[in-house]
Amino acid sequence: GAVVSQHPSWVICKSGTSVKIECRSLDFQATTMFWYRQFPKQSLMLMATSNEGSKATYEQGVEKDKFLINHASLTLSTLTVTSAHPEDSSFYICSAREPRGLNTEAFFGQGTRLTVV
Amino acid sequence: EDQVTQSPEALRLQEGESSSLNCSYTVSGLRGLFWYRQDPGKGPEFLFTLYSAGEEKEKERLKATLTKKESFLHITAPKPEDSATYLCAVSNQAGTALIFGKGTTLSVSS
Numbered sequence: 009g010a011v012v013s014q015h016p017s018w019v020i021c022k023s024g025t026s027v028k029i030e031c032r033s034l035d036f037q038a039t040t041m042f043w044y045r046q047f048p049k050q051s052l053m054l055m056a057t058s059n060e061g062s063k064a065t066y067e068q069g070v071e072k073d074k075f076l077i078n079h080a081s082l083t084l085s086t087l088t089v090t091s092a093h094p095e096d097s098s099f100y101i102c103s104a105r106e107p108r109g110l111n112t113e114a115f116f117g118q119g120t121r122l123t124v125v
Numbered sequence: 126e127d128q129v130t131q132s133p134e135a136l137r138l139q140e141g142e143s144s145s146l147n148c149s150y151t152v153s154g155l156r157g158l159f160w161y162r163q164d165p166g167k168g169p170e171f172l173f174t175l176y177s178a179g180e181e182k183e184k185e186r187l188k189a190t191l192t193k194k195e196s197f198l199h200i201t202a203p204k205p206e207d208s209a210t211y212l213c214a215v216s217n218q219a220g221t222a223l224i225f226g227k228g229t230t231l232s233v234s235s
Contacts, residue, residue, distance in 0.1 A: 014168070042222045051212065051227040052169070101168045103222075113159055114214075114223055116168035 010036050010106050014117025021092055021124055029087045029120045031102030037082035038104035042114070043075075046099040055100075058085040092124040127152045131213050131226035138203055138233050146198040146229045148213030156216040158196050159223060160189050163210045172198075172211075203233045 011034040021027050031041055039060045044052040056077050057065040064077035074096075076088040089096055102117045130149045138144055150158065157176050161169035173182045175191035182189050186207065188199040198211055210230045214223035 012168075049230075051225045054222045057222060099166075103168075113157070113171050113174045115171060116161075119166065119168040121166065 010034075010104070010115045012102065012104050012115045012117045014102050014120055016120060017118055018121040019123070021122070023093055023124055024091055026088055026090045027092055027122060029089075029100055029102075029122075031085045031087070031104070031117050033083045033104045033115075036104075036106050038085075038106075039082060040105065041079060041085040042103040043077060043085075043087050044101045044103065046101060046119075052101060055087075060085075089122065092122070094124045097122055097124045127215065127217050127224050129213055129215055129224055129226035131211075131229050133229060134227065135230045136232070138200075138231065140204055140233055140235045141202045143199070143201045143203070145200070146211055146213075146231070148196040148198070148226055149194060150196070150213075150215050151194075152215045152217045152224070154217055156218060158191055159214045159216070160187075160196070160198055161212040161214065163212055163228070169212055200231070203231070205233050205235050207231060208233045 013032045015030045041058040043055045045055050046052050054067050055070045058077045058079040060079045066072045079085040099119050101119045103114045105114045106112045128151050132147045157174050159174050160172040163169045173189040178193045180191050186201050190197045210228045212228045213226045
């Protein structure tokens with residue numbers, strides 16, 4: 009299957025600082041990537057859809073000024089958590105779907121565990 | 126509203142004890158049903174895609190089936206390494222984000 013690489017796998021930051029998470033599709037071009045957040049023992053909650061060359065589409069309740077998404081190329085999307093606070097601590101996962109037709113599975117990165125202290 | 130419900134939330138099995146996980150869905154135009162495996166602290170790992178009722182797919186000890194209202198993930202003679210959370214998701218449009226259920230956490234003891 010296709011490979012999606014996410015970095016870093018974990019990060020600890022101080023409250024008030026910003027953290028950038030990278031998501032790369034290694035063997036295919038992804039015009040669309042997705043960012044999810046997952047709390048312990050909960051399912052994946054879609055935060056935003058990242059579109060190459062245009063603005064991201066955010067889900068209701070997700071602050072777009074706090075969670076900045078940039079999709080500058082067909083293989084890279086970044087999520088920046090700005091002015092992080094302890095309540096932003098969570099597991100963040102990116103995903104991409106191969107553009108091989110209308111019905112394709114999504115592949116996921118390894119996830120990033122963010123801890124804000 | 127499109128929705129995915131998985132049951133049970135948790136399942137404990139003895140090694141070799143076969144069972145099934147359920148995924149019920151309501152979606153306006155199913156474009157695919159997906160099963161993923163997620164280990165603690167990792168991203169979901171793709172297992173299967175099913176597109177139409179009656180379709181079945183197998184991989185080692187796992188077999189996924191699909192009807193018009195639900196999907197089953199059958200686990201035959203499970204081993205401890207099958208312990209994980211199994212996620213079900215559906216797609217209602219090409220190229221959009223998948224809609225996930227809450228998952229079933231499977232524990233297999235030897």
